[in-house]
Amino acid sequence: MYLWIKAFHIIAVIAWMAGMLYLPRLYVYHCAAEKGSVQSETFKVMERRLLRGIINPAMVATWLLGLWLAWHGPDSRYGWFASGWLGAKLVLVIALSALHGLLAKWRKDFAADSNRHSQRFYRIINEVPTVLLIVIVILAVVKPF
Numbered sequence: 128m129y130l131w132i133k134a135f136h137i138i139a140v141i142a143w144m145a146g147m148l149y150l151p152r153l154y155v156y157h158c159a160a161e162k163g164s165v166q167s168e169t170f171k172v173m174e175r176r177l178l179r180g181i182i183n184p185a186m187v188a189t190w191l192l193g194l195w196l197a198w199h200g201p202d203s204r205y206g207w208f209a210s211g212w213l214g215a216k217l218v219l220v221i222a223l224s225a226l227h228g229l230l231a232k233w234r235k236d237f238a239a240d241s242n243r244h245s246q247r248f249y250r251i252i253n254e255v256p257t258v259l260l261i262v263i264v265i266l267a268v269v270k271p272f
């Protein structure tokens with residue numbers, strides 16, 4: 128049972144991260160599209176579907192399955208919560224979830240044609256999930272502490 132849940136945790140993580148890397152990239156291109164143009168309206172549909180259809184459900188699944196794994200870790204009383212790596216991982220996953228919230232807010236701004244950020248801003252934001260992903264995976268697999 129534990130390994131099945133872990134497999135689905137990793138599948139959910141892949142879907143969440145794929146969306147978290149793709150959405151800010153769409154924002155980079157959306158910045159270049161003229162407001163009211165066909166291109167801009169197409170980006171709005173793509174962004175809404177990506178967020179609602181993939182990123183949101185994948186985040187919920189990642190959290191639920193991850194917390195289940197955490198409670199069923201090796202320590203009979205505290206599960207993996209007794210291990211340092213999980214605490215560090217949770218801090219970074221909360222940061223990732225906060226970024227998710229910001230991306231959802233910016234999507235609404237784009238939908239209302241009131242985006243206030245530059246292409247460069249979204250290019251930089253695009254790197255944040257990559258860095259978080261690398262550190263989180265190392266913590267989960269290597270468990271350095």
Ligand code: HEM
Pocket residue numbers: 133136137140144189190191192193194196197198200207213220223259260263264267268269
């Ligand atoms: C949402 C909160 C999360 C919680 C509570 C959580 C918790 C856990 C736990 C307890 C394990 C089991 C470790 C083991 O059996 O060795 C695990 C495995 C794993 N998690 Fe998460 N996780 C979360 C999110 C994430 C995210 C966002 C990523 C990647 C970006 C991630 C990547 C992994 C990987 C790659 C494994 C497999 C580790 C291995 O088997 O060696 N997790 N997670």
